[in-house]
Amino acid sequence: MKVLVVEDSQVVLKIVKHLFNRSNLPLQPVFCETMQAAQQVIDQSNDIFVALVDLNLPDAPKGEIVDLTLAQGIPTVVLSATYDDTRREALLTQGVVDYIVKESRFSYEFALQLVGRLLKNQHIKILVAEDSLAYRKLVRRQLERHLYQVIEAEDGVAALAALKANPEIKLLLTDYEMPNMDGVKLVQNIRREYETTDLKIIGLSAADKPALSAQFIKNGANDFLRKPFNYEELHCRVMHNLEQIELIQEVRLAAYSDYLTGLPNRRSLFEEVEKHFHDLKLNACVAIMDLDLFKRINDQYGHDAGDLVLKQFGQMLRQAFSRFSFARIGGEEFCVVLEHLSGSQAEQLMSRFCELVDNTDFIFHEERIPVTVSIGVACRDQDSFTQVMSRADDQLYRAKELGRNQVVIE
Numbered sequence: 001m002k003v004l005v006v007e008d009s010q011v012v013l014k015i016v017k018h019l020f021n022r023s024n025l026p027l028q029p030v031f032c033e034t035m036q037a038a039q040q041v042i043d044q045s046n047d048i049f050v051a052l053v054d055l056n057l058p059d060a061p062k063g064e065i066v067d068l069t070l071a072q073g074i075p076t077v078v079l080s081a082t083y084d085d086t087r088r089e090a091l092l093t094q095g096v097v098d099y100i101v102k103e104s105r106f107s108y109e110f111a112l113q114l115v116g117r118l119l120k121n122q123h124i125k126i127l128v129a130e131d132s133l134a135y136r137k138l139v140r141r142q143l144e145r146h147l148y149q150v151i152e153a154e155d156g157v158a159a160l161a162a163l164k165a166n167p168e169i170k171l172l173l174t175d176y177e178m179p180n181m182d183g184v185k186l187v188q189n190i191r192r193e194y195e196t197t198d199l200k201i202i203g204l205s206a207a208d209k210p211a212l213s214a215q216f217i218k219n220g221a222n223d224f225l226r227k228p229f230n231y232e233e234l235h236c237r238v239m240h241n242l243e244q245i246e247l248i249q250e251v252r253l254a255a256y257s258d259y260l261t262g263l264p265n266r267r268s269l270f271e272e273v274e275k276h277f278h279d280l281k282l283n284a285c286v287a288i289m290d291l292d293l294f295k296r297i298n299d300q301y302g303h304d305a306g307d308l309v310l311k312q313f314g315q316m317l318r319q320a321f322s323r324f325s326f327a328r329i330g331g332e333e334f335c336v337v338l339e340h341l342s343g344s345q346a347e348q349l350m351s352r353f354c355e356l357v358d359n360t361d362f363i364f365h366e367e368r369i370p371v372t373v374s375i376g377v378a379c380r381d382q383d384s385f386t387q388v389m390s391r392a393d394d395q396l397y398r399a400k401e402l403g404r405n406q407v408v409i410e
């Protein structure tokens with residue numbers, strides 16, 4: 001997909017090109033200096049994701065480019081040399097995504113951030129609970145302009161049903177006065193089930209009650225907007241709330257995954273497995289793996305080579321055991337929980353993996369590093385997950401004693 005940049009200033013083009021090269025946006029920028037050139041690109045492409053346009057072009061000095069891109073249904077971000085309140089208002093009413101004044105390189109950075117935001121927004125669902133059809137449609141149009149997926153509900157009851165049907169909804173915008181269930185009651189109901197880290201809520205109301213914002217927030221909403229609101233404020237608050245969810249997701253991911261290999265870490269494995277480990281009706285085995293003589297690899301080939309081996313081993317593990325729970329549980333130690341497998345099935349699977357590792361080329365700076373793994377396996381019984389892991393660990397040490405590069409099952 002493409003980003004159409006229509007700008008005649010060489011300085012601005014240079015900055016935007018530089019920022020694009022530095023960004024990791026999965027979009028191809030296409031640069032045009034005139035409206036005519038932009039028209040040609042539009043005629044020849046059907047994959048323009050967004051347009052960043054200057055209002056003053058040699059062949060379109062009055063912002064005609066905006067009419068062109070909006071008529072083609074292309075989300076349009078205006079880059080303007082000067083700030084003009086009336087113009088800004090008119091352009092936002094016309095349907096542009098945003099109006100950015102070209103003040104410094106930060107303005108262009110903001111423009112590219114906005115493009116990245118629009119890419120993400122396409123996958124974000126927002127629920128709008130509002131009994132006025134006209135207002136609901138108005139909010140929908142605003143949100144869709146920023147490419148969010150919008151779901152509508154005409155009251156609190158319908159909003160609860162919509163949340164059940166679409167658990168991936170990340171944000172709820174809810175009016176206060178609605179039939180059947182008002183906004184505050186809706187928030188109370190939602191917060192019994194949905195954490196504020198997973199679902200953000202913004203209350204809306206035109207009611208003349210100064211305490212309403214506090215009432216919304218005390219009952220679990222994250223924010224409040226009084227109607228009629230300024231649409232830029234709506235977008236800023238929506239974005240701010242979604243960014244908080246994304247930040248929490250990033251922190252969670254960092255807390256539950258191993259930095260080097262990207263595999264789940266010990267904490268993640270325990271939280272995932274411990275919940276259902278006591279279901280004794282089904283077979284399950286635990287395998288602990290430890291790379292052999294890893295210290296020697298580090299000493300002989302260097303720490304970077306050791307890291308590369310760990311990463312490659314992690315990829316192999318992910319591929320081979322994708323349907324099971326697994327983790328890097330220590331330096332060169334890994335664990336796989338083999339649900340639904342008997343001891344002999346687990347042993348067979350692990351023996352094949354052991355062989356695969358032995359026969360795989362681990363190459364660092366064109367040098368082949370010999371890598372083998374020892375594996376201990378124990379099967380689920382009345383013991384806790386930690387106890388079964390510890391028994392698998394005992395078998396691992398037997399495998400080491402017996403000469404490494406092998407599987408031992410208790």
Ligand SMILES: Nc1nc2c(ncn2[C@@H]2O[C@H](COP(=O)(O)OP(=O)(O)OP(=O)(O)O)[C@@H](O)[C@H]2O)c(=O)[nH]1
Pocket residue numbers: 260290291292293294295296298302303304305306307310330331332400404
């Ligand atoms: N490169 C690298 N090395 C690591 C990492 N984590 C742990 N290690 C190294 O892994 C080595 C483990 O060594 P040992 O516990 O002595 O065991 P070993 O050499 O594998 O010997 P056996 O387990 O008996 O086969 C240590 O030298 C650690 O420094 C890591 O993230 N990267």
